[in-house]
Amino acid sequence: MSKGVLVDVSRCIGCRSCMVACKTWNDLPATKTEFTNNWDAPGKTDAYNWTVVNYHLIEQGDQVKWRFVKRQCMHCDEPACESACFTHSFVKTKEGAVIYKPTELNQDYCVGCRYCMVACPFGVPSFQWDKSLPYVQKCRFCYDRMKEEGLKPACVTACPTGTLKYGEREELLKEAWQRINSNPNYIKRVYGEKEYGGTSWLYISDVPFDEIGLKTTAYGKPVSEKSIPSYTWNVLKWTPYIFVGWGAILTALNFYTKRRDEVHHHEDMYEAVNTIEEKKDE
Amino acid sequence: MQKSWSFKLTPFRYLLIGLVGIAIVVALARLVFGLGAVTNLSDEWPWGLWIGFDLLCGIALAGGGFSTALIVHVLHKEKYLPIARAALLTSLIGYVIALVSLLMDIGRWTNCWRPFFYWGFHSVLFEVFWCISLYTTVQVLEFGDIFFERVKIGPLKNILSKAMVPLTILGIVLPTLHQSSLGSLYIVTVDRLNPLWWSMIIPFFFVWSAFFLGPAMVTIEGTLAARAYNRKPETEVFSSLTKVTMCMLIVYFIVKMIDLNYRGVYSMAFNGSFESNMFLVEMIVFVLVPIFMYAIPAIRNTQWGVFTASVLVVVGVVFNRMNVVFTGMAQSAGGHYFPSIWEWLITLGMWSALALAYLFVVENFPILVKEDHEQEGLSSGKSVSTGRSVEA
Ligand code: SF4
Ligand code: SF4
Ligand code: SF4
Numbered sequence: 104m105s106k107g108v109l110v111d112v113s114r115c116i117g118c119r120s121c122m123v124a125c126k127t128w129n130d131l132p133a134t135k136t137e138f139t140n141n142w143d144a145p146g147k148t149d150a151y152n153w154t155v156v157n158y159h160l161i162e163q164g165d166q167v168k169w170r171f172v173k174r175q176c177m178h179c180d181e182p183a184c185e186s187a188c189f190t191h192s193f194v195k196t197k198e199g200a201v202i203y204k205p206t207e208l209n210q211d212y213c214v215g216c217r218y219c220m221v222a223c224p225f226g227v228p229s230f231q232w233d234k235s236l237p238y239v240q241k242c243r244f245c246y247d248r249m250k251e252e253g254l255k256p257a258c259v260t261a262c263p264t265g266t267l268k269y270g271e272r273e274e275l276l277k278e279a280w281q282r283i284n285s286n287p288n289y290i291k292r293v294y295g296e297k298e299y300g301g302t303s304w305l306y307i308s309d310v311p312f313d314e315i316g317l318k319t320t321a322y323g324k325p326v327s328e329k330s331i332p333s334y335t336w337n338v339l340k341w342t343p344y345i346f347v348g349w350g351a352i353l354t355a356l357n358f359y360t361k362r363r364d365e366v367h368h369h370e371d372m373y374e375a376v377n378t379i380e381e382k383k384d385e
Numbered sequence: 386m387q388k389s390w391s392f393k394l395t396p397f398r399y400l401l402i403g404l405v406g407i408a409i410v411v412a413l414a415r416l417v418f419g420l421g422a423v424t425n426l427s428d429e430w431p432w433g434l435w436i437g438f439d440l441l442c443g444i445a446l447a448g449g450g451f452s453t454a455l456i457v458h459v460l461h462k463e464k465y466l467p468i469a470r471a472a473l474l475t476s477l478i479g480y481v482i483a484l485v486s487l488l489m490d491i492g493r494w495t496n497c498w499r500p501f502f503y504w505g506f507h508s509v510l511f512e513v514f515w516c517i518s519l520y521t522t523v524q525v526l527e528f529g530d531i532f533f534e535r536v537k538i539g540p541l542k543n544i545l546s547k548a549m550v551p552l553t554i555l556g557i558v559l560p561t562l563h564q565s566s567l568g569s570l571y572i573v574t575v576d577r578l579n580p581l582w583w584s585m586i587i588p589f590f591f592v593w594s595a596f597f598l599g600p601a602m603v604t605i606e607g608t609l610a611a612r613a614y615n616r617k618p619e620t621e622v623f624s625s626l627t628k629v630t631m632c633m634l635i636v637y638f639i640v641k642m643i644d645l646n647y648r649g650v651y652s653m654a655f656n657g658s659f660e661s662n663m664f665l666v667e668m669i670v671f672v673l674v675p676i677f678m679y680a681i682p683a684i685r686n687t688q689w690g691v692f693t694a695s696v697l698v699v700v701g702v703v704f705n706r707m708n709v710v711f712t713g714m715a716q717s718a719g720g721h722y723f724p725s726i727w728e729w730l731i732t733l734g735m736w737s738a739l740a741l742a743y744l745f746v747v748e749n750f751p752i753l754v755k756e757d758h759e760q761e762g763l764s765s766g767k768s769v770s771t772g773r774s775v776e777a
Contacts, residue, residue, distance in 0.1 A: 149428055187573055189508035190500050212499040215420075215492025217431035218510050222573040226718075229428045230492060232421030237492045321576035321717070322653070331575055335509055338569050338588060342512060342562065350558045353459050357550065360461040373470055373751035375535075 105180075105199035105303060106249065107272030108259060109279055110173060112308035112315060113288070115266040117156055117171030124261035125154045125175075128245065148174060150229040150240040154258060159315045170308070172315045173258070173267070175242035176201060176227045177295060178303035181330035187222035190214060192239070199272060199303045200244035203228075207243060215239070224299050224331060225318070244303070272303055279307050294319075300330025392745050401737040408734020411727050412489060420492050423727045430722035432490075437710035439486035439732055441567060442703045443479045444517070445595050449606070450476020450524065451560040452599025456629070458553045465626070467619050467754040468603045470531060474752055475606055477524040478739050484521060485735060509569045516563030523556045535750055565592035571709055579713035580650040581664045587709075590641070597633035598702045600626035601675075601695035608692050610753060619754070623691045630698060631679035638672050663712045671701025 126133070131151045146155045154175040161168045178201045185193040185201065190212040192204050204210040215237060220228045231237035245256035254260070255269040268275060276296060283289040294306035294317050306317060313319045318326055327334075415423040426433045453472035457465050488494055500514050530549060533542035568591030571578055584590070604623040611618035645651045654661050654668075675694045684690035711722075724732075747753060 147428065183573060186507050187510065189511035189514060190496075212496060213493055214496045214499060215494070216490070216510065217492065218508070218570070218573075220428065220431040221570075221577075224576055226429070230420075230426075230431065232427065233419070234421070235417060235419035236495060237419060237421070318576070322580050322650075324580075327575050331573055332507065334575055334585070335569065335572050336507065338572055338585065339507065339509060339512070342566075345565075346558060346562060349561055350554060353455070353554045353557055357459045357461075357554065360459070372466065372754055374753065374755045375747070375749050375751055 104197070105272045106244075106269065107178075107199060107275050107303040107305060108256065109268040109270070109275040110304065110306045111266050111268070111282070112170055112172055112306060112310070114264050115156070115171040115173065116264055117158060117169070118263065119156050120261040120263060121173055121258035121267065122152070122154055122156060124257040125242075126152075128248070128257035129153065129243075148176075148227060148229060148241070150231045150233075150237075153240065153242040157316055159310075161310050161314050163310070168310065170310050170315050172306075172317070174316070175258075175304070176244070177225055177298075178242075178244055179299055179330070180301040180303065181299075181332045183222040183224055183299070183331035184219040184228055186332035186335060187218045188213075189216075189218070193219060196246065196250075198244075198246070198249055200246040200249060201303075202243045202246050203239055203241065206238050206240075207246060213239060222331065224326070272305070275305055279305055283307060297328045298326055300328070300333065390749055392748060398741065398744070401741050404730075404737040405734045405741065408731045408737070411730050411734070415489060415727070415731070416494060420490075423725065425722055425725045425728065427720060427722065429718045429720035432710060433722055434724040434728045434732055435486040435490040437707060438703075439735060440483045440490070441706045441710060443483040443486065444564070444567065445591075445598060445702050445706060446602055446699070447476035447479030447483075448560075448564065448595035448702075449599040449602040450479075451557050451564075452596045452629075453603060454553055455557050459557065465622060467622055468607055470752045471606060471610065471747075472599070472603050473524065473527060473531075474743065474746055475602070477521075477528055478742050480517065480521045480524060481742075482735050482739055483517060486732075487517075489731060509566050509573065512566040513563050513570065516559045516566065520556065520559040520563065523552055523559065526552055527556060531750055531752070560595070561592055564595040565589065567591050574714070574717075577714060577717040578709065579653075579660050579716065580648060581645070581653055581660060582709050582713040584644050584648065586640070586644060590637070590705075593633065593637055593640075594702050594705060597630045597637065598699055600630045601698035604691055604695040605699060608688065610747065614747075614753070616753070618688060620686075620688050620691065623695075624685050627679040627685050627691060627694070630695075631676055634672055634676045634679070634698070638668070638676070641668070641672075660712055660716070663708055667701065667704055667708060671697055671704055675701070 125131070131153065134149075134151050146152075146157060148155050154173060157172050157174060159170045159172065161170055178195075178199060180195070182193060182195055182201045185195055192210070192213040193201060194204060195201050202208070203213075205213045215230070217228075217230060217239070219239060220226075220230065228239050228241045230239060245254070245258075248254035248256060259267040259269045268278070276293060279293045279296075283291060283293070288309040290308055290311060292307075292312070294308070294312050295302040295304055306312070308315060308317075311319075320326060411423065420426060424433060449472040453465065453469055456462050457469045488497060491497060500511070501518075526545060526548070530542070530545050533545065565588035568588040571583065571587055572585065574583060577583075600623075604626065607623065608618045610616070642651075645654065654664050675697045678684045678690060678694035678697070684694070715721075
């Protein structure tokens with residue numbers, strides 16, 4: 104019963120009610136914005152803005168379109184952040200939310216190494232750089248609302264246009280394909296269905312995903328469809344064998360090459376150098 | 386040799402002590418006010434100078450410890466004994482630096498003991514963390530063997546001597562594992578790290594380069610120590626070590642090429658981008674050039690030749706780590722990062738402390754080979770220790 108949200112980019116009007124709702128529900132402080140002339144400058148999520156709506160100006164032939172894209176943690180099915188954290192501070196809940204335990208469940212083991220930030224393919228987790236003992240912060244899928252009160256996430260409730268739809272991931276996926284197949288304007292792809300092993304948040308759009316800031320290629324190749332933990336696990340699983348095997352090889356070598364008269368009497372060959380002139384020492 | 390502890394202060398050493406002092410003040414400020422106040426790190430660049438340089442390079446540079454241990458204590462190539470202790474010492478100090486920079490770098494440092502109790506074993510960092518902690522302990526014990534030669538506590542010394550063989554083996558297995566897992570740390574950066582550096586076998590590249598860096602590091606260190614203390618450098622030991630380094634460099638280069646080809650990113654090395662140029666410099670200046678320098682006897686057998694080539698190898702490994710941490714990530718990270726003055730000061734202080742610690746230990750413990758034995762032994766090329774002939 105993993106939940107998800109379907110984001111239909113073609114319906115979004117960029118009102119940013121979702122951002123406000125997120126701040127209100129999660130008690131996040133307001134941050135100062137700066138005026139720029141650059142309307143389509145994409146903003147990033149940070150420790151106090153768990154969701155942002157980005158404006159994109161899209162030119163198709165002689166047509167110009169505005170598209171608005173809400174971004175937040177994608178709540179991956181097999182999250183890189185969870186697998187990277189060596190203190191178990193992230194967890195994928197059975198409801199589908201990926202939460203950070205230190206602030207969510209008061210299990211304060213996080214050491215602040217920020218490996219989770221290095222690992223996330225979407226660059227989502229943020230650090231409270233202004234705190235002396237900072238926490239990692241990111242969208243938590245309104246886990247408290249979802250779990251205890253059976254409510255939709257705050258942003259979904261606030262959205263006036265039906266851009267955001269909350270439900271079972273499987274059903275949302277079906278609906279997404281229905282919408283795509285019944286309307287030729289849509290790009291034939293659900294972003295989040297397969298990317299990095301699949302995510303709980305799914306996007307459909309009538310303009311190409313890479314033009315609205317959703318990563319479809321990296322260094323000229325399509326982004327991975329395997330989950331990130333599956334890569335690391337492929338390497339990590341060898342650790343015990345290497346440990347035992349290499350240890351055994353070394354022990355064998357040690358005995359094999361050992362000389363019979365070998366005793367640990369090397370003491371006489373070394374000396375401290377304090378007796379020697381240090382004239383060249385500078 | 387039982388004299389009182391000595392440490393002569395020269396102006397240069399006063400300077401080092403001053404730098405350490407400044408770093409301590411900055412470090413305290415960092416612990417109190419937090420990372421954001423002191424560093425230029427950001428959400429785009431969560432890892433900077435301390436992780437990228439001090440930790441990754443500190444540990445790579447400590448590669449001399451385990452490669453020499455393997456050659457001397459496991460393969461029993463005793464002609465390399467003269468450099469064994471110095472290698473162990475630098476390696477130990479390198480690890481302490483790595484641990485200190487780790488403590489500096491973790492945001493919630495009051496939780497630094499937690500990972501011992503909550504095991505995220507599916508994380509590469511978990512492996513790194515345990516291996517570094519255990520291996521530092523092992524090295525302290527190994528060093529204890531030397532320590533008790535000066536500070537005579539009989540029973541302890543005996544216990545340690547008995548434990549030496551398993552400790553030595555553990556002291557090779559652990560660094561092998563975590564030198565490679567430092568590389569594995571970057572497997573997670575699928576689609577983020579530039580494919581010139583990202584590879585499923587990046588753990589192999591890391592452990593392999595840490596290993597061949599060892600002999601080069603020992604050469605540099607030995608040459609500098611010889612110069613500082615007005616002794617004769619063990620040039621012959623150094624140039625015979627170059628065979629190890631050269632073969633390993635060649636293997637490294639070949640595997641690198643095969644790997645690039647296999648992943649179909651070979652052409653990226655020549656597309657003229659900043660990344661490709663950095664990659665070419667890394668491969669040509671720091672891998673191919675040293676291979677040739679080592680291959681030519683006229684260069685390899687001279688003091689300056691073996692020294693220069695070794696410097697290239699060591700700088701090359703540092704360069705490679707920097708490319709992985711910074712160059713290769715720049716495009717996907719966006720934004721920019723340059724260490725703040727405070728970050729530099731802490732780094733400077735840590736490496737000054739390293740130099741001071743090295744000087745102190747070398748001047749008070751039997752680390753370097755006795756001059757008179759060495760002269761004769763090395764020039765004849767047969768024996769390095771008194772009274773016992775040792776084959777190469
Ligand atoms: S998007 Fe990033 S932070 Fe969110 S669940 Fe996936 S890996 Fe974790
Ligand atoms: S910063 Fe905290 S949550 Fe992130 S990987 Fe490190 S310990 Fe885990
Ligand atoms: S509330 Fe809905 S329509 Fe408004 S910006 Fe957010 S997603 Fe778009």
